[in-house]
Amino acid sequence: MDPHRLPRTAVPSRYDIRLEPDLATLTFRGEQTVTLDVREAVDELVLNAVELVIEAASLENDRGQTIRASVALDEAAERCRLALAEPAAPGPWRLRLAFRGTLNDKLRGFYRSSYKDQSGVTRLLAATQFEATDARRAFPCWDEPAFKAVFAVTLAIDPALTAVSNTRVVAERREGARKVLTFADTITMSTYLVAFVVGELEATEPTPVGRTPVRVWCVPGKRRLAAFGHEIAVASLRFFEEYYGLPYAGDKLDLLAIPDFAAGAMENFGAITFRETALLVDERAASHAELERVADVVAHENAHMWFGDLVTMTWWNGIWLNEAFATFMEILAVDAWKPEWKRWVTFGVSRAAALSVDGLHSTRPIEFPVRAPRDADAMFDVLTYEKGASVLRMLEQFLGPDVFRDGVRDYLRRHAYANADTGDLWAALGTASRQPIPEVMDAWIFTPGYPLVSARLEGRELVLGQQRFTYLAEPLPGAAAAGERNQRWQVPVQVRVLAGGRHPVTRLLLAGGETRLPLPERFDAVVVNDGGHGFYRVRYADDLLQLLLARLDGLAPIERFNLVNDAWAVALAGLMRLTDYLELTARFKTERDRNVWSILIASFGLLNRIAEPADRPRLAALVRDRLAPAFTTLGWAPRPGEDELTRQLRADLARALGVLGDDRGVQAEAAQLYAGHLAGRETDPNVLPALIAILAHAGDALRYDEFLRRFKSAATPQEEQRYLYALASFRQAPLLAGTLERTVNGEIRTQDAPFVARALLQSVHARELAWAFVKSHWDVMDRQYPKHGLRRLAEGVTGLTTPELERDVHAFFRERKIEFGGKTLEQYLEQLRIAVALREREGAALSKYLARLV
Numbered sequence: 001m002d003p004h005r006l007p008r009t010a011v012p013s014r015y016d017i018r019l020e021p022d023l024a025t026l027t028f029r030g031e032q033t034v035t036l037d038v039r040e041a042v043d044e045l046v047l048n049a050v051e052l053v054i055e056a057a058s059l060e061n062d063r064g065q066t067i068r069a070s071v072a073l074d075e076a077a078e079r080c081r082l083a084l085a086e087p088a089a090p091g092p093w094r095l096r097l098a099f100r101g102t103l104n105d106k107l108r109g110f111y112r113s114s115y116k117d118q119s120g121v122t123r124l125l126a127a128t129q130f131e132a133t134d135a136r137r138a139f140p141c142w143d144e145p146a147f148k149a150v151f152a153v154t155l156a157i158d159p160a161l162t163a164v165s166n167t168r169v170v171a172e173r174r175e176g177a178r179k180v181l182t183f184a185d186t187i188t189m190s191t192y193l194v195a196f197v198v199g200e201l202e203a204t205e206p207t208p209v210g211r212t213p214v215r216v217w218c219v220p221g222k223r224r225l226a227a228f229g230h231e232i233a234v235a236s237l238r239f240f241e242e243y244y245g246l247p248y249a250g251d252k253l254d255l256l257a258i259p260d261f262a263a264g265a266m267e268n269f270g271a272i273t274f275r276e277t278a279l280l281v282d283e284r285a286a287s288h289a290e291l292e293r294v295a296d297v298v299a300h301e302n303a304h305m306w307f308g309d310l311v312t313m314t315w316w317n318g319i320w321l322n323e324a325f326a327t328f329m330e331i332l333a334v335d336a337w338k339p340e341w342k343r344w345v346t347f348g349v350s351r352a353a354a355l356s357v358d359g360l361h362s363t364r365p366i367e368f369p370v371r372a373p374r375d376a377d378a379m380f381d382v383l384t385y386e387k388g389a390s391v392l393r394m395l396e397q398f399l400g401p402d403v404f405r406d407g408v409r410d411y412l413r414r415h416a417y418a419n420a421d422t423g424d425l426w427a428a429l430g431t432a433s434r435q436p437i438p439e440v441m442d443a444w445i446f447t448p449g450y451p452l453v454s455a456r457l458e459g460r461e462l463v464l465g466q467q468r469f470t471y472l473a474e475p476l477p478g479a480a481a482a483g484e485r486n487q488r489w490q491v492p493v494q495v496r497v498l499a500g501g502r503h504p505v506t507r508l509l510l511a512g513g514e515t516r517l518p519l520p521e522r523f524d525a526v527v528v529n530d531g532g533h534g535f536y537r538v539r540y541a542d543d544l545l546q547l548l549l550a551r552l553d554g555l556a557p558i559e560r561f562n563l564v565n566d567a568w569a570v571a572l573a574g575l576m577r578l579t580d581y582l583e584l585t586a587r588f589k590t591e592r593d594r595n596v597w598s599i600l601i602a603s604f605g606l607l608n609r610i611a612e613p614a615d616r617p618r619l620a621a622l623v624r625d626r627l628a629p630a631f632t633t634l635g636w637a638p639r640p641g642e643d644e645l646t647r648q649l650r651a652d653l654a655r656a657l658g659v660l661g662d663d664r665g666v667q668a669e670a671a672q673l674y675a676g677h678l679a680g681r682e683t684d685p686n687v688l689p690a691l692i693a694i695l696a697h698a699g700d701a702l703r704y705d706e707f708l709r710r711f712k713s714a715a716t717p718q719e720e721q722r723y724l725y726a727l728a729s730f731r732q733a734p735l736l737a738g739t740l741e742r743t744v745n746g747e748i749r750t751q752d753a754p755f756v757a758r759a760l761l762q763s764v765h766a767r768e769l770a771w772a773f774v775k776s777h778w779d780v781m782d783r784q785y786p787k788h789g790l791r792r793l794a795e796g797v798t799g800l801t802t803p804e805l806e807r808d809v810h811a812f813f814r815e816r817k818i819e820f821g822g823k824t825l826e827q828y829l830e831q832l833r834i835a836v837a838l839r840e841r842e843g844a845a846l847s848k849y850l851a852r853l854v
Contacts, residue, residue, distance in 0.1 A: 048136035048143035049080035087795035107786035109137025113260035125199025195268030223278035267304030303329035316376030324388020354387035361475035378822025407432035496530035532558030617851035623661035658694030696729035761796025
């Protein structure tokens, strides 16, 4: 028997589930009847269950036959074996089960969440998080995506509480001291999409989209923060119904903000759950970045109602079909809703994050064989989401948006209420486009990495070549390289030639090692990756690079972003001298695009982590030299008619100047503006988070105590997050030690604590202290944090960028035999090696270069 896949000798088609959660005892009881199709005679049923006590089990059919079953739970395999007293013949049967469990504090399965009400009293609610394989912690089930069924949920609860599940309430009655809510049947769907939330909840008024009422739910006192999330929920649902050409299949759509939630959100059909920061927001007090996050996450989850819920991958290797498409569609929907946000331009930053990981030897394909569901845990990463979405965007631009949409519609119609694989999507897109989609796309999906497209001149021809891009020449010792060095892709390349007033664009498929393109006798510059949608890097020969740098105003913002991002990557890989990259950054002092500045600031941030302590003041001077002209032009105060992206850029520049640039003038002005904010003077919501970050960097114990108080009394989830992460930004060791202690003493929610610890590991002021603390508290953190918490925390080791710390990191993980699933740890260690290698290779040159600036 496959240890990871359940036998298909019995297949469920319907679950009638009754649950009785008790928030006083932190337990629940359940009864369920599962309608089964027994495919062959069986004397044993095998399904999933873990952390449950199954008290009774029997099998019955319409002929009046009842078969008793004895129960054996295999906790390690998360399976339940029901040994039947006599064989069950093929045909329809009903499995009856009685069970009980605990409302755990691990933020998975059926768990408890706590919050303080407006009087400061701690309250509890019960919520669910089942993806990937945690429905089995709430009720015994066939917990695999291909075992789709209908779910009829009944919840017996305290009459003072409210309950929400996937569908509408169709009946309510009193049963002794319990209120019993019966919910309508769901669509045919996978177990990981079932949801129930029980507690004191309040909702917005429903807004109809067609016949579907859409509401936002939250704990009492926070409904005032629901309007923005509600608005994008309604707008994106309408957009998706039109785009997909299929109405939403549910009878209602509820979006629920949960105080304790491990992920960002979860696409439970009809009852989407969110951490509060991803749904609740005060639109008047939030920055553009905070609003954009809410819009993105809400649209992403709504997109899943079709991609993932209506049509579901057959097994976890196909998770990209869910997540990459939802990421692609979220940007499409938000861009249609708020075109002034320029989401496809800002998506370049997300694409860059995927390019960074996919440039590692320890990367992986978007889709790869998955045996154990645990292996799929590591697939919830930038390669699945951002690389997958980037590749889909590249394909959409290559085929044309209308053709691409027609293929998507065909795919959804053909596989609605069922399961599908990557090949099914390719077939639908191939039919719509009449193109050999697998031939073009398989290398992008099933092989790791991406190409570095080189561009050089030979006479009057542009010569384009490709080779796989990696930051390091060789994988780390003992690590296997993913993919082949001589890997080739079919690269959809768009080349724009700037020649006087003409800008012709040529589209070609770079399939082999090289291709040539004739150029006009006179031209000003050549842009490879016109429009910026290609998932590849470009390395220009120096003469072509200089032509582009002389004509930056002729490039679109995303093209300027790619130019800087690719140059920085090439420098990290040792293919460009670091000093040449720093000279290139001087060309962007008057840049006005936030995304371009994001990669410039990020590169300075990495240099700050690898620089010798004596060089950091000089690096701060370089940051001031590069950023001050743009910030001086913008000033602190927004101007009438200024767009949100410019307002956010002002904040980004101010934060970088005050922190990386250690600009005393900016720090003093930030203190004055913050004091004015506290006194009631109007402050741009985009600037306020930057002020808090700057003052933490420059702050003392009094400031720390103030920010700690404000974290604890925050009025919105976003305000809480600003002050929380500020606690990781101070520089004094005693203050940082206090923040570290709060990551394990309960003052910081376990959903947030791993991220705070990660930030401390990446701070040059805290990293040694934080690393010692993490090592000594690893087991405590492992017990306290939710599933994947340590995996997220461990990314912080990429900031431990000294040879001594690097050696200690390797020793710690080796001795503890720590594993996060997939290649996660290998990727962290390789990213660390890239930074340390840069320090070793370029440290002296960097020091010499910076000395010239003082």
